[in-house]
Amino acid sequence: MTRDKQPSRGRLRRLLDFLGSGRLAVMLLLAASCILYLYLVIPQAERLAERELLGWVERQGAAGRTFQALGFTDVLHSWLFWGVYGLLLVNLSVCMTRRLAVVARLCRFPERPPDPGANWIRREVSVVGMTPDQVARKLRSDGYRALAADRVVYALRGRFASIGHWVFHAGLLAILIVAGSLAAAPPPFGGSVGVGEGEPFDLFTARFVSSNQEVDPEFPPLRFRVDRVGIRVEPEGVKGSEVGVTSPEGDQATIAVNQPYRSGLFQVLVHGFGFMPGWVVVNSRGHPLRSAWLKLLPYPLQGQDSFSLGSEDDTAFVRFYPDHQLENGVDRTISQELRNPRFRTRVVWRGEEIYAGLLSPGERVPLEAGKDFFFLPEVRKYALLDIVEERGQGPVFACFGLMIAGLLLRYGRIRKEILVRVGDDSLQLVGHGEIFEHLFAEDLDRLAGELAEVSPAPGDGGGNA
Amino acid sequence: MNPVEYATFWATVFVYMAGGALAVTGLVFHRERFIDFAVATCGVGLLIHLVAIGARIAHTGHIPVASRYENILTGAAVVMLFNLLAILARRNLKPLLIFAAPFTLLMLGYALLNQPRFTTMSPVLDNLWMFVHVFFAWLAYGSYSVAAAVGLLYLLRARRRFESMSPAEIPGVIGRVPAPPLLDDLMYRFVVFGFVAHVMMISSGAIWARDLWGNYWSWDPVETWSLLSGLLYGLWIHLRLALRWRGARMAWLAIGTLVTVLFAFWGTSMLGGTSHSLDDLSLKTPVEESGN
Numbered sequence: 001m002t003r004d005k006q007p008s009r010g011r012l013r014r015l016l017d018f019l020g021s022g023r024l025a026v027m028l029l030l031a032a033s034c035i036l037y038l039y040l041v042i043p044q045a046e047r048l049a050e051r052e053l054l055g056w057v058e059r060q061g062a063a064g065r066t067f068q069a070l071g072f073t074d075v076l077h078s079w080l081f082w083g084v085y086g087l088l089l090v091n092l093s094v095c096m097t098r099r100l101a102v103v104a105r106l107c108r109f110p111e112r113p114p115d116p117g118a119n120w121i122r123r124e125v126s127v128v129g130m131t132p133d134q135v136a137r138k139l140r141s142d143g144y145r146a147l148a149a150d151r152v153v154y155a156l157r158g159r160f161a162s163i164g165h166w167v168f169h170a171g172l173l174a175i176l177i178v179a180g181s182l183a184a185a186p187p188p189f190g191g192s193v194g195v196g197e198g199e200p201f202d203l204f205t206a207r208f209v210s211s212n213q214e215v216d217p218e219f220p221p222l223r224f225r226v227d228r229v230g231i232r233v234e235p236e237g238v239k240g241s242e243v244g245v246t247s248p249e250g251d252q253a254t255i256a257v258n259q260p261y262r263s264g265l266f267q268v269l270v271h272g273f274g275f276m277p278g279w280v281v282v283n284s285r286g287h288p289l290r291s292a293w294l295k296l297l298p299y300p301l302q303g304q305d306s307f308s309l310g311s312e313d314d315t316a317f318v319r320f321y322p323d324h325q326l327e328n329g330v331d332r333t334i335s336q337e338l339r340n341p342r343f344r345t346r347v348v349w350r351g352e353e354i355y356a357g358l359l360s361p362g363e364r365v366p367l368e369a370g371k372d373f374f375f376l377p378e379v380r381k382y383a384l385l386d387i388v389e390e391r392g393q394g395p396v397f398a399c400f401g402l403m404i405a406g407l408l409l410r411y412g413r414i415r416k417e418i419l420v421r422v423g424d425d426s427l428q429l430v431g432h433g434e435i436f437e438h439l440f441a442e443d444l445d446r447l448a449g450e451l452a453e454v455s456p457a458p459g460d461g462g463g464n465a
Numbered sequence: 466m467n468p469v470e471y472a473t474f475w476a477t478v479f480v481y482m483a484g485g486a487l488a489v490t491g492l493v494f495h496r497e498r499f500i501d502f503a504v505a506t507c508g509v510g511l512l513i514h515l516v517a518i519g520a521r522i523a524h525t526g527h528i529p530v531a532s533r534y535e536n537i538l539t540g541a542a543v544v545m546l547f548n549l550l551a552i553l554a555r556r557n558l559k560p561l562l563i564f565a566a567p568f569t570l571l572m573l574g575y576a577l578l579n580q581p582r583f584t585t586m587s588p589v590l591d592n593l594w595m596f597v598h599v600f601f602a603w604l605a606y607g608s609y610s611v612a613a614a615v616g617l618l619y620l621l622r623a624r625r626r627f628e629s630m631s632p633a634e635i636p637g638v639i640g641r642v643p644a645p646p647l648l649d650d651l652m653y654r655f656v657v658f659g660f661v662a663h664v665m666m667i668s669s670g671a672i673w674a675r676d677l678w679g680n681y682w683s684w685d686p687v688e689t690w691s692l693l694s695g696l697l698y699g700l701w702i703h704l705r706l707a708l709r710w711r712g713a714r715m716a717w718l719a720i721g722t723l724v725t726v727l728f729a730f731w732g733t734s735m736l737g738g739t740s741h742s743l744d745d746l747s748l749k750t751p752v753e754e755s756g757n
């Protein structure tokens with residue numbers, strides 16, 4: 001019975017050794033790096049429209065199809081990613097559990113001087129008549145905790161360094177768990193809305209969601225009022241946007257770039273802003289037939305300066321200049337203030353270009369032999385607000401804190417041990433420095449030199465290290 | 466660039482070039498004096514470099530982090546500064562310049578390719594966490610660059626033909642650099658320092674991103690590359706700690722990983738779609754060039 005059990009216990013131990021080993025950690029770190037590399041260089045489903053991705057896969061031929069079959073085109077949701085992730089959790093947990101006792105032991109200051117290990121470095125200094133207390137005092141002044149016993153002095157510094165990597169690993173494990181469970185959970189609520197200056201209130205009661213996310217029927221409406229939208233312009237350019245809101249509790253607040261508004265689990269941020277000209281098509285009697293607001297970016301990208309009047313054939317291309325100046329036939333804007341607003345406009349009506357020119361607000365373009373008119377009566381400012389549900393950010397930041405604390409513990413005060421045997425006319429130093437062994441050897445040389453100078457023996461010239 | 470920045474930028478380039486040439490000549494022809502001159506020359510180069518940065522700050526009114534060009538201009542100064550500080554702390558590391566000078570020159574060249582035109586400081590960047598984030602990024606990359614430079618010294622010093630020689634028998638400056646095991650420790654120390662700064666950079670970036678985008682992590686290409694380089698340095702650390710790798714392969718890895726890190730910082734624009742290009746919010750005003 002016992003004989004039967006032993007080999008399996010040996011196998012289990014070997015398995016645990018492997019699962020908690022640095023060797024596996026190395027393999028997993030390499031695998032994780034490769035996954036991130038794939039994520040960066042292979043087009044990913046979450047960054048591309050499905051059609052574009054399929055196009056890419058087809059263009060790559062067999063390689064593309066293999067990548068797709070292996071999950072490389074959506075690597076963050078692939079078996080590879082979750083496999084490495086799971087193994088990382090196991091690796092860290094086993095390693096930490098098994099190291100706990102060792103780490104705890106290393107944190108204790110030993111009651112008796114330990115025996116030096118085989119890899120401890122030795123130095124000898126000729127000094128006559130030095131007492132263990134003098135040696136201990138010197139070592140203490142160097143930041144060591146020293147114990148003088150008989151003719152031996154034992155000194156240790158950085159005894160808590162050993163928990164450093166344990167704490168770092170704990171932070172890492174925790175972040176993996178928190179981030180992993182957040183990633184596996186249904187996506188949090190997120191939405192986006194462009195709020196024009198002067199638009200009234202309760203904008204988020206309508207549950208705006210970005211196009212690719214489901215509306216959560218349980219979503220509690222965030223009833224806050226948008227009071228004002230301002231675009232801050234300074235002499236050197238646009239400096240941001242400020243949106244004044246009244247919170248559900250009736251408090252007045254300002255949302256600006258880097259200054260979100262937080263309410264419970266929700267956060268509202270300024271994501272962008274710009275000008276918002278309104279366009280109208282009126283009939284000859286001035287009755288509006290169609291109208292809309294245009295949301296332009298301060299520096300429109302290609303394709304963002306056109307809009308459709310209704311059908312594919314009827315399009316107005318508008319580029320807006322808040323402070324227009326014509327310089328050598330080229331449109332320029334002098335500042336971002338609405339000082340001389342102009343619209344460089346091209347109107348295509350029933351498939352034919354019927355107007356191309358520079359419009360001022362309110363100026364009309366006749367569309368059909370004086371029947372209908374197109375014009376841009378007014379320009380307002382708008383801000384693009386994002387609403388995001390916060391999840392697990394506090395714990396994630398706490399994990400970052402743990403990781404940093406671990407690193408500072410580990411490397412801020414490295415573990416060093418020194419044993420000094422105090423002889424009548426010499427000191428024998430043996431020591432060991434964790435991590436940077438050869439830098440420690442330099443340290444030991446310096447210490448030996450300084451010890452030789454502490455109490456030069458009469459006529460001895462101070463000894464040598 | 467304004468005229469002062471333009472003049473000092475090019476002066477920096479030429480002075481670093483001279484420093485690099487002196488260092489390489491000193492190393493190849495075993496002339497230690499040349500390397501001493503190289504250190505002094507690069508020191509002067511750094512001062513001029515700082516004037517170029519100062520001129521830019523005076524013109525734009527903000528710390529130079531608002532564009533790729535500004536980031537690299539400052540990053541190059543940090544790399545040179547770190548290497549010179551390492552030399553100041555250990556005089557026998559002065560051949561570090563054979564790596565640091567050409568490397569800094571490459572950075573400045575790359576900076577020039579990235580449109581040195583003036584931009585206003587985007588409100589996106591106008592944030593305390595941004596300063597913390599950028600500060601740790603500089604510490605990390607500066608330190609990694611020294612680790613790679615020490616790696617190169619290691620490869621030169623630990624050549625097989627020097628194995629049986631005492632330091633005094635090794636010809637030229639290489640005989641006077643620290644012994645290979647010590648270089649190995651130093652390389653590790655710089656990697657570790659960089660790694661600590663790297664973790665702080667990622668953490669502060671996450672805190673900033675939360676205020677800016679509402680999310681601490683969004684798998685943006687720059688974020689992902691910096692996580693990848695963090696993992697690679699983590700791997701480097703474990704190869705040393707857990708597998709007890711030492712010596713030449715670690716030196717090669719220190720150099721190779723730096724290349725990855727640089728790609729992380731600047732190369733991702735090629736991949737497109739990064740919010741780290743800082744254009745995402747369209748908040749930047751391209752101010753017209755005044756000279757160049």
Ligand code: HEM
Nearest residue numbers: 020021022025091092095099164165168407410699706707
């Ligand atoms: C980046 C992600 C990391 C992972 C996945 C990871 C994982 C592991 C694992 C599983 C082990 C083996 C267990 C053990 O021997 O204690 C290990 C060892 C170790 N790790 Fe990490 N670790 C990471 C980062 C770090 C960092 C940044 C440090 C530095 C503070 C560190 C310090 C150590 C140390 C000192 C050991 C012990 C090596 C030995 O003596 O064999 N680890 N790591």
